[in-house]
Each structure stands twice: as structure tokens, then as C-alpha cells.
Amino acid sequence: xxxxxxxxxxxxxxxxxxxxxxxxxxxxxxxxxxxxxxxxxxxxxxxxxxxxxxxxxxxxxxxxxxxxxxxxxxxxxxxxxxxxxxxxxxxxxxxxxxxxxxxxxxxxxxxxxxxxxxxxxxxxxxxxxxxxxxxxxxxxxxxxxxxxxxxxxxxxxxxxxxxxxxxxxxxxxxxxxxxxxxxxxxxxxxxxxxxxxxxxxxxxxxxxxxxxxxxxxxxxxxxxxxxxxxxxxxxxxxxxxxxxxxxxxxxxxxxxxxxxxxxxxxxxxxxxxxxxxxxxxxxx
Amino acid sequence: xxxxxxxxxxxxxxxxxxxxxxxxxxxxxxxxxxxxxxxxxxxxxxxxxxxxxxxxxxxxxxxxxxxxxxxxxxxxxxxxxxxxxxxxxxxxxxxxxxxxxxxxxxxxxxxxxxxxxxxxxxxxxxxxxxxxxxxxxxxxxxxxxxxxxxxxxxxxxxxxxxxxxxxxxxxxxxxxxxxxxxxxxxxxxxxxxxxxxxxxxxxxxxxxxxxxxxxxxxxxxxxxxxxxxxxxxxxxxxxxxxxxxxxxxxxxxxxxxxxxxxxxxxxxxxxxxxxxxxxxxxxxxxxxxxxxxxxxxxxxxxxxxxxxxxxxxxxxxxxxxxxxxxxxxxxxxxxxxxxxxxxxxxxxxxxxxxxxxxxxxxxxxxxxxxxxxxxxxxxxxxxxxxxxxxxxxxxxxxxxxxxxxxxxxxxxxxxxxxxxxxxx
Numbered sequence: 001x002x003x004x005x006x007x008x009x010x011x012x013x014x015x016x017x018x019x020x021x022x023x024x025x026x027x028x029x030x031x032x033x034x035x036x037x038x039x040x041x042x043x044x045x046x047x048x049x050x051x052x053x054x055x056x057x058x059x060x061x062x063x064x065x066x067x068x069x070x071x072x073x074x075x076x077x078x079x080x081x082x083x084x085x086x087x088x089x090x091x092x093x094x095x096x097x098x099x100x101x102x103x104x105x106x107x108x109x110x111x112x113x114x115x116x117x118x119x120x121x122x123x124x125x126x127x128x129x130x131x132x133x134x135x136x137x138x139x140x141x142x143x144x145x146x147x148x149x150x151x152x153x154x155x156x157x158x159x160x161x162x163x164x165x166x167x168x169x170x171x172x173x174x175x176x177x178x179x180x181x182x183x184x185x186x187x188x189x190x191x192x193x194x195x196x197x198x199x200x201x202x203x204x205x206x207x208x209x210x211x212x213x214x215x216x217x218x219x220x221x222x223x224x225x226x227x228x229x230x231x232x233x234x235x236x237x238x239x240x241x242x243x244x245x246x247x248x249x250x251x252x253x254x255x256x257x258x259x260x261x262x263x264x265x266x267x268x269x270x271x272x273x274x275x276x277x278x279x280x281x282x283x284x
Numbered sequence: 285x286x287x288x289x290x291x292x293x294x295x296x297x298x299x300x301x302x303x304x305x306x307x308x309x310x311x312x313x314x315x316x317x318x319x320x321x322x323x324x325x326x327x328x329x330x331x332x333x334x335x336x337x338x339x340x341x342x343x344x345x346x347x348x349x350x351x352x353x354x355x356x357x358x359x360x361x362x363x364x365x366x367x368x369x370x371x372x373x374x375x376x377x378x379x380x381x382x383x384x385x386x387x388x389x390x391x392x393x394x395x396x397x398x399x400x401x402x403x404x405x406x407x408x409x410x411x412x413x414x415x416x417x418x419x420x421x422x423x424x425x426x427x428x429x430x431x432x433x434x435x436x437x438x439x440x441x442x443x444x445x446x447x448x449x450x451x452x453x454x455x456x457x458x459x460x461x462x463x464x465x466x467x468x469x470x471x472x473x474x475x476x477x478x479x480x481x482x483x484x485x486x487x488x489x490x491x492x493x494x495x496x497x498x499x500x501x502x503x504x505x506x507x508x509x510x511x512x513x514x515x516x517x518x519x520x521x522x523x524x525x526x527x528x529x530x531x532x533x534x535x536x537x538x539x540x541x542x543x544x545x546x547x548x549x550x551x552x553x554x555x556x557x558x559x560x561x562x563x564x565x566x567x568x569x570x571x572x573x574x575x576x577x578x579x580x581x582x583x584x585x586x587x588x589x590x591x592x593x594x595x596x597x598x599x600x601x602x603x604x605x606x607x608x609x610x611x612x613x614x615x616x617x618x619x620x621x622x623x624x625x626x627x628x629x630x631x632x633x634x635x636x637x638x639x640x641x642x643x644x645x646x647x648x649x650x651x652x653x654x655x656x657x658x659x660x661x662x663x664x665x666x667x668x669x670x671x672x673x674x675x676x677x678x679x680x681x682x683x684x685x686x687x688x689x690x691x692x693x694x695x696x697x698x699x700x701x702x703x704x705x706x707x708x
Contacts, residue, residue, distance in 0.1 A: 023324060028376040030383075031317035031332075032416055060381050069323055078317070 018133040024106060029076050030062045038118035039083035040141060042076075046089055047073065048107030054136040055112030061085055064110035072107070087111070113137060118161055125149045130193040135182055143167040146175065155179035158204050165189065167214040170197065176231025178183065179203040181227070181265075185211060192217040200225040202283055217273040224269070224280045232256075232280065237272045244279040313337070314416040315384045320376045327369050331384070331413055339404055339413065340525070343368055350404040350409055356402025364399040367392035381415035388413070499635035507628055514591050516622040522616065524672025528592035529599070531665040540657065543589070543664025554578055585671065589662020590621060590627075592672075598623030628656045 020267070039060070043050075050069070055062055063076055065228075068090055075088040089109065102179070113119060121142040128149045134142065135157035141164050141173040144153065148171060156179055163185035168175070173195040181203025188211060190197070195221060199213070215222060226232055234255040236243065260266070271278055313334040321342075328342035343365055348356040354701040360362040368441040375383040387410040395403055410420030488489050517525055530537055539544055596620035634651040638644040666672070 025321070026376075027322075028320040028381055029317065030378075032315075032380040034316055034416075044663035056379070058381075064376070076319075080316075 018065045023034055023069045024066055027065045027067075027074055027076065028063065031078060032058045033058055033060045033081075033091070033116060034116055035060065035083060036117060038120060039085060039113075040120045040122070041085045041113060042087070042122045042124075043109070043111065044088045044090065045109050045125045045128055045130075046091060046129070048089075048105055048109065048128060049124075050109045050111075050125065050128050050130040050132070051134045052111045052113065052123075052134070054129075054133065057114070057116060058283055060114050060117065062110075062112040063087060065089065065108075067107050067242075068105070080260065081228050083117075102138075115160060124125045125151065127153065134159065135179060139163050139183075140162075141165055143169075145169040146173050148172040150174045151176070153177045154202060155182035157180040159184040162186070170195065176200070180211070181205040181230075184209075187211070188213045190215040190217070192220055192222070194219045196221045196223070198225065199224040199266055200283075201230055202227050203229065208268045210268070213267060213269040214272070215269065215271045217271065217276060221277045222273065224273065224278070225283055226257075226267065226280060227283045229263065229265065230257075231260035231266045232253070233260060233268045234280070235270045236278060239274040240276040241273045241275065244277065246280065248280070248283060300504050314414045315329035315380050316416070320372045320374070322372055327365070327372055327485065329372055329375060329387075333413075339409055341409065348405065350405065355405040357398045358402055359399065359435045362399060363394045364392055364403060367395075367670065378452060384413045384415040387411075405546050419684070478659070495639055496636060498588065499631075502663060503631055504626055509625055510591070510594075510624050510628075511621050513587065514594070515617060515623065517588065517591060518617050518620065521672065524669075525588065525592055525595060525620075525671050526616075526675075527593040528588060528662070528665045528670040531669050532589075532592050532596045532661060533599075535665075535668065536661065539668060540661040541664065543662070543665055545659035546667055547660065549583065581671075585666035586659055586663050588672065589666040590659050591624075591662070593658050593662045593667055594623030594627050596623065597626045601626060 011062065012118075018226055041061070043052075061078070065074055065076070065087075067074055071091060072089050073084045073092045075086065078085045087109070089107075090266075100281070113121075115137050118140050120140055121134075123143065126147045126149070128146070128151070130146070130149060130151040130153075132144070132151070132153045133156060134153060135155040136159075138160040140161050144151070144167070145167070151170070151173065153176070159182060161184070165187045166183060166185040166189070168177070168190045169211075170191070171193040173193065175192070175195065176198040178198075178200040179200045180199060183203070184206065188199075190199075192215065197215075197217065199222070201211075202225065213278045224232070232248075232255075234245065234248065234257075235253070236255070245255055247258050249258070256262075315331045316334050317332045319328075319330040319332075321330070326342055326344035328340060328344070330338060330340040332338050338351070340349075340351050341357055346357055346360050347354050348358055371386070371392075375386060378386060390407075390410065392403060557574060558571060558579060561571050567574075595616070596619065602619050603624050631651045634644070634647040637647055668674075
């Protein structure tokens with residue numbers, strides 16, 4: 001929590017010095033925790049680095065945004081009636097521009113959200129390097145849509161609420177989701193484009209927990225990292241896709257991990273893939 | 285700089301205890317959120333108060349604005365602005381209530397004259413702000429000696445955070461990152477910062493070097509690709525290419541207008557073909573093949589026609605340089621290569637000067653129109669010759685001219701029998 005705060009503070013302090021070559025602008029917005037009902041958070045971030053972390057106990061949210069002044073237009077708004085926080089950073093110009101290298105931009109968005117209120121999260125990225133920590137929040141549903149991005153989503157701590165569904169729509173991407181055992185989500189719906197997708201099912205699973213995963217993947221590799229204590233059932237509809245399924249046996253058209261029937265936690269995966277590979281690694 | 289910051293922060297912190305200890309929650313609605321905006325040109329702090337009221341204080345361009353109205357002036361880069369920015373930096377890391385309490389006690393050092401008056405206007409509004417009832421315990425005032433260390437620690441923490449983010453990126457395989465970035469460059473509809481911005485005296489311009497170099501490389505690649513295609517065509521359909529080139533050469537205007545008139549008919553012809561196949565019922569089965577065949581034929585006619593035009597252009601050039609012997613044997617391929625170089629050369633001005641406003645666009649459009657005309661002519665020639673099969677519109681057959689008379693042995697002049705006998 002203190003990390004983004006410090007960054008935001010230094011960003012504000014450094015703003016006058018940042019006008020070397022490109023003119024950056026900073027915006028920090030904070031709202032005190034004044035509700036217990038659920039909030040809906042929608043983020044649309046075109047370009048740059050993004051980080052989301054659980055916030056402090058007295059703040060509903062904190063936004064720290066550094067952006068190119070003349071190229072982008074920020075819109076940060078909160079509707080207290082329905083508890084909707086909307087953060088948009090879009091281009092001022094209609095014309096498309098080219099990115100030379102994401103490393104060249106200092107544009108970034110830091111977002112801290114209260115762990116105290118139920119949360120519905122909707123993230124949409126363009127060309128973004130994103131690091132999203134959802135562990136410790138009270139997450140009820142989440143949707144992540146990425147363009148050409150490198151995204152890591154973590155559940156380092158257990159989710160404080162049961163999560164109905166987790167929807168991922170990834171484009172040309174390197175996408176990694178770590179600690180799904182902490183997510184407490186019942187369903188995970190993944191639509192992948194081109195790239196490498198890693199789903200890590202480690203974490204503190206509730207006894208008897210079940211998760212249904214539906215993955216529709218185009219050109220790319222899907223890595224599933226699964227603790228040995230978790231039973232996996234895998235249905236694969238594939239075209240020119242290689243399978244690496246160590247420790248699985250096939251019954252009919254379905255693959256089952258060893259001891260699936262007796263496993264205290266079950267993950268049911270349905271994959272529809274073309275041109276790529278599906279690999280299951282066991283975490284020992 | 286550090287001393288001024290330390291002084292400001294100390295004053296800020298010293299006054300916080302009283303502010304937090306005596307919240308005026310009962311007198312007015314408390315602040316629910318605040319916003320800090322900062323750039324090279326302005327520095328502003330806004331509060332939203334429960335019930336919807338707002339307070340916006342901004343220092344911009346030498347003017348102090350409260351809720352958009354000018355209330356005073358300040359010296360850009362002077363004491364008031366510097367300490368206001370330091371205050372905003374602190375407020376940016378605080379909660380709403382902490383920010384309100386700090387605002388009550390904010391007092392810049394060393395301001396005088398107009399700046400002092402402006403500060404009083406700001407102070408008058410800030411002190412009316414009320415924190416919420418649930419005020420957290422204030423942070424302990426830092427000792428003077430610790431301030432620099434704390435600032436340094438904060439800077440280190442920020443650096444560590446940035447390093448962690450960069451480390452995260454390095455963990456990802458470089459090959460995938462590269463492919464992602466290429467994808468962004470090539471096809472992303474993502475709106476990003478412009479290519480290479482340089483700033484000079486406040487004016488901005490885009491460096492054209494990268495675009496020009498890329499354009500020239502693109503032209504070179506196009507030339508190589510078309511030459512390779514021409515190489516294949518000259519081997520497998522050399523005669524057809526010759527017939528089309530002859531047609532372009534002898535029926536240039538006819539080829540152009542046939543191509544021009546045929547273009548609007550492409551889609552109707554395609555539709556008619558599909559309709560005809562559908563009506564025959566059995567033909568439905570071959571529709572996928574027919575679609576592909578139609579596309580291939582269209583592409584072949586356009587490409588072959590363009591190469592034929594290139595061959596004509598190259599032949600003219602070679603004849604000027606080498607006479608009639610220039611188009612024999614491998615000279616045919618060479619003439620196509622010369623021709624392609626000539627045809628693609630119309631793009632060179634557009635590539636070199638494309639970054640110039642107005643003129644660049646005009647040159648680009650000129651190259652597009654010229655290329656379209658050439659392709660239309662080639663397409664027309666391909667249609668007239670049925671893909672190089674029919675030579676009706678090509679040059680007429682002309683029998684070889686008789687060799688010059690000097691190469692013949694002249695018959696001996698007739699002589700009389702008497703003369704002949706006399707020689708004997």
C-alpha cells in the first residue's frame with residue numbers, strides 16, 4: 001500500500017522536472033471509505049504501466065496517474081449513488097499513433113482499492129504492462145480484457161468473498177494468473193488470442209471447492225500449473241495442438257488426473273484450442 | 285531545496301496534532317475526497333465536500349485561482365509555488381482527512397507581498413474545510429534530523445518499486461515480448477505516443493528519418509519481391525508476358541480504357557458467377573473452388589499486367605541504351621527489372637518528402653494515381669489478350685526483311701559468246 005503512495009507523492013513532486021522531451025502530468029485522487037455496499041470499478045487504460053493493489057482501511061480508493069499531457073485525456077469519476085468508479089485514459093487524437101517501445105513511456109496508473117467493500121472489477125488494457133494484485137480484496141467478480149500486453153494477475157492472499165466469475169479476454173499477450181486457489185471463484189472464462197497464457201492453481205483452496213474453467217484459445221500456448229492435491233478433469237477440443245499431460249489417464253474423450261475422484265478440490269477444464277500447445281505442470 | 289522542503293514539512297507536521305485533535309465535524313460537512321493535479325504549468329488541489337460542494341485551488345501561469353476565479357498572483361518558481369508543490373506532494377500520499385488537517389496548518393515560509401496576500405486567500409478557504417468524524421491518529425512529527433533520511437528512504441522505496449516492476453518485465457521471455465511489441469507497432473489500433481518527438485524552443489516536430497528509411501526499405505522489398513515474381517513468370521509464362529507487353533506497347537490507350545471499364549464489373553461478374561453456380565444446384569459444390577479460382581485469376585491478371593507494363597518500360601529504356609540487342613535472352617528479365625525500377629521510382633519522391641505537410645500528401649497521391657493507371661493498363665492488356673493467349677491486339681506479324689543486297693554474290697555480267705571465246 002505504501003509503495004504506490006510513495007510513488008504518487010514523488011510523481012507529484014517531480015512533475016515540474018518531468019518536462020524533458022515530453023510533458024507529463026500527474027493526478028492523484030483519494031476518497032475516504034464512506035460506504036459498505038459494493039462498488040464497481042471500471043478501468044480503461046490505453047498505454048503504459050498499470051498496478052493495482054489492496055488499499056488502506058480508511059480509503060475507498062486511491063488513484064495515482066502519470067500521463068502524457070498533450071496526447072492523452074484522463075477521466076476519473078466516481079458516482080457515490082451507485083458506487084461506480086470509472087478511470088479512463090484515452091488519446092486526445094483520433095489518429096492512430098505508433099509505439100516505438102513501451103519502455104520509453106513513463107505513463108503509469110497506480111490504483112489502490114479498499115479491501116473492506118465488495119468489489120466488481122472491470123479492467124481493459126491496450127498496450128500495457130500490468131501487475132494486478134487481487135489477493136486480500138473482497139472481490140465478487142472480475143473481468144480483464146487486454147490488447148497487446150504483458151499482464152500478471154495475482155491472488156497472493158485469499159479473496160475475502162466468494163467470487164462468482166472471473167472473465168479474461170486476452171489479445172496478443174503474455175498473460176499469467178497466479179494463485180487461483182486463493183481466488184474463491186467458481187468459474188473462470190478465458191478467451192485467448194495470440195500469446196502465452198499461464199494459469200497457476202496454487203493457493204489455499206477451501207475444502208470441497210470446485211472451479212470450472214472454460215478456455216477458448218487461438219494461436220498460443222496454455223500452461224496450467226496445478227498443485228498435486230488438486231484433481232483435474234480436462235476436455236480438449238483441439239486442432240493442431242500438442243498436449244503434454246503427465247499423470248493423466250483418458251476415459252472416453254476426457255482426461256483425468258491421478259486420484260481425481262478422491263481429490264478434495266476439483267478443477268474442471270474445457271479447452272477449445274487451435275495451433276498451439278497445452279501443458280500441465282504439477283506443483284509438488 | 286531540501287532545507288526548504290524540510291522546513292515546510294516540519295511546519296506542516298507540527299500543526300497537525302491540533303487539527304486532528306479538534307475536528308470541527310459538527311460545524312460543516314466533511315471532505316469526502318480530494319484531487320491533486322500537477323504539471324509543469326500548474327499545480328492544483330481540489331476537495332469534494334459531502335453534499336456535493338467543491339473547492340479547487342490552483343496555481344497556474346502566475347495566477348492563483350480559487351474555484352476558477354483569480355484571487356492573487358505568485359512568482360513562478362518562487363517561494364509560494366515551490367512550497368505549494370511540496371505540500372501537494374505530501375498531500376498526494378495522505379488520506380483525505382490527513383490532507384484536510386495538513387491544509388489547515390499549511391504555512392509557506394518566506395513569502396511576501398502579492399504572494400503573502402494570495403496565501404492568505406488560500407488559507408482563508410482551507411481553514412474552512414472539515415475532516416470527517418473518524419479522524420485517524422496523526423502521525424508523529426518527524427524530528428528535523430530525520431527529515432532528509434525519510435525523504436531519501438522514500439526515494440529509495442520508489443526506486444525499489446520501479447526496479448521491481450522492471451524485474452517483472454525481465455522475467456518474461458524476451459522473444460514473446462518482442463513479438464508483442466512488433467504486433468503493437470504493426471497492427472495495433474492502440475493510440476500511443478508519437479514516433480520520435482523532439483522539442484526545441486517549445487515547438488514540436490516529428491523526426492522524418494525513421495519514416496523515410498522505413499519507406500525506402502519497403503520500396504526495396506517490393507522491388508525484390510516483384511522481380512522474383514517476374515523471374516518465375518518469365519520462365520513459366522514468358523510468351524504470355526510477351527503478348528501482354530506487346531499489347532500494352534501497341535494498344536496503350538485501348539488497354540487502359542478496357543481496364544478502367546472492367547474494374548467496376550469485377551464484383552458483378554463475381555456475383556453472376558456465384559449465382560450461376562447456385563442455380564445449377566450441382567455447381568454449389570464447386571463454389572469454394574470457384575471463389576479461389578476467381579481471386580487467383582484476378583490477382584494473376586493484375587500482377588501479370590503490371591509486369592507487362594514494366595517490361596515495356598524497361599525495353600524502351602534498354603533500347604535507348606543498347607539498341608535492339610538489349611532484349612535478347614536474359615535481357616528480357618533484365619528489361620522487366622529495369623521497368624520495375626522505373627515504375628517504383630515514382631514512389632521515391634513520396635517516400636523522401638512524405639513528411640512535408642501538403643506537398644508530401646500530394647506526392648503520395650500522385651504516386652498512388654500513377655501506379656493505379658499503370659495497373660489499370662496492365663489489367664486491360666491482360667483482358668484483351670485473355671491472359672496473354674490471344675495476340676490480336678499485339679503487333680502484327682511482319683516477315684523478316686531481306687538481308688541487304690551487299691551480302692549476296694552478284695551474278696557475273698552476261699557476256700557474248702564471242703567475248704567468252706576470246707578470253708579462252
